[in-house]
Amino acid sequence: xxxxxxxxxxxxxxxxxxxxxxxxxxxxxxxxxxxxxxxxxxxxxxxxxxxxxxxxxxxxxxxxxxxxxxxxxxxxxxxxxxxxxxxxxxxxxxxxxxxxxxxxxxxxxxxxxxxxxxxxxxxxxxxxxxxxxxxxxxxxxxxxxxxxxxxxxxxxxxxxxxxxxxxxxxxxxxxxxxxxxxxxxxxxxxxxxxxxxxxxxxxxxxxxxxxxxxxxxxxxxxxxxxxxxxxxxxxxxxxxxxxxxxxxxxxxxxxxxxxxxxxxxxxxxxxxxxxxxxxxxxxxxxxxxxxxxxxxxxxxxxxxxxxxxxxxxxxxxxxxxxxxxxxxxxxxxxxxxxxxxxxxxxxxxxxxxxxxxxxxxxxxxxxxxxxxxxxxxxxxxxx
Numbered sequence: 001x002x003x004x005x006x007x008x009x010x011x012x013x014x015x016x017x018x019x020x021x022x023x024x025x026x027x028x029x030x031x032x033x034x035x036x037x038x039x040x041x042x043x044x045x046x047x048x049x050x051x052x053x054x055x056x057x058x059x060x061x062x063x064x065x066x067x068x069x070x071x072x073x074x075x076x077x078x079x080x081x082x083x084x085x086x087x088x089x090x091x092x093x094x095x096x097x098x099x100x101x102x103x104x105x106x107x108x109x110x111x112x113x114x115x116x117x118x119x120x121x122x123x124x125x126x127x128x129x130x131x132x133x134x135x136x137x138x139x140x141x142x143x144x145x146x147x148x149x150x151x152x153x154x155x156x157x158x159x160x161x162x163x164x165x166x167x168x169x170x171x172x173x174x175x176x177x178x179x180x181x182x183x184x185x186x187x188x189x190x191x192x193x194x195x196x197x198x199x200x201x202x203x204x205x206x207x208x209x210x211x212x213x214x215x216x217x218x219x220x221x222x223x224x225x226x227x228x229x230x231x232x233x234x235x236x237x238x239x240x241x242x243x244x245x246x247x248x249x250x251x252x253x254x255x256x257x258x259x260x261x262x263x264x265x266x267x268x269x270x271x272x273x274x275x276x277x278x279x280x281x282x283x284x285x286x287x288x289x290x291x292x293x294x295x296x297x298x299x300x301x302x303x304x305x306x307x308x309x310x311x312x313x314x315x316x317x318x319x320x321x322x323x324x325x326x327x328x329x330x331x332x333x334x335x336x337x338x339x340x341x342x343x344x345x346x347x348x349x350x351x352x353x354x355x356x357x358x359x360x361x362x363x364x365x366x367x368x369x370x371x372x373x374x375x376x377x378x379x380x381x382x383x
Contacts, residue, residue, distance in 0.1 A: 235372025
């Protein structure tokens, strides 16, 4: 009970959490190591908006890659609740060119949504709709919330959706039946996307691949994780996704990593205990050790929580981080109401480094390689 009260205080006041230890986080990979299947196919009900009544941030995001034209970006709906008393929604969008030369466009919009509501897996607001069809294989996004990025995209699932374990949840707290926080991810790793993006100057045709992810951080983000690594890789034949977060010391600096590799028709494998390697890191002017290249290793699952050098790497996605799209100062982007809470935490200095570069996937057993485009994020939140 004491720990629950302490956590409740930190959720309201924005104070740093006590050090609960590793026993106070129950990761999705723990449940898998204890006998749950690594993953299962998603259902339409899995994509229902959870809308917890406590502090949380919930998102649905398309990361699209047009390999032929070189246009890459993402479209995201954000639904957030602070302390159960203040609910907001936002639509964020980015479009840029993978090669950059001759294409100066780097479109970024972040627009507050009005009169928003959720209906099952669908989301609606003034001038925006985001709908999943009844067959659970196609999303349609239409947004005209800002003239700077009018978006119409149809996303059709190619490979099955993936959720890890039974329900995808990592739980925070000393009682799994009454957790005080949570984290959840589920994916469509390989889809085709068609549509248009219209700006005041130009209309861009999008025809390529996309990865779709729904995420829930059921607690304050800087309490849930101190850092993140994220990969969306798309080539002509494959999609590779990896999502990793590391908790603050309050939860034992625990690392959770889930990975997916898919073809155009099926899931090739899902993995946990993966390893992300930052190479040639240099501390930049804001104080974070930023890598110059990165490697996402997919490790064959075993009944062991801690990865070791003897683990079997079955695939690797790697490349140099030559093109930084943007270093996002999170504190400059979030609403003032949320900012007031986060700013009270010592050491919270959240920055997201967004990259798009030519990456390569290598299948170790088959000695097979293929080049594609990798969109990845390296996020630092707190020391």
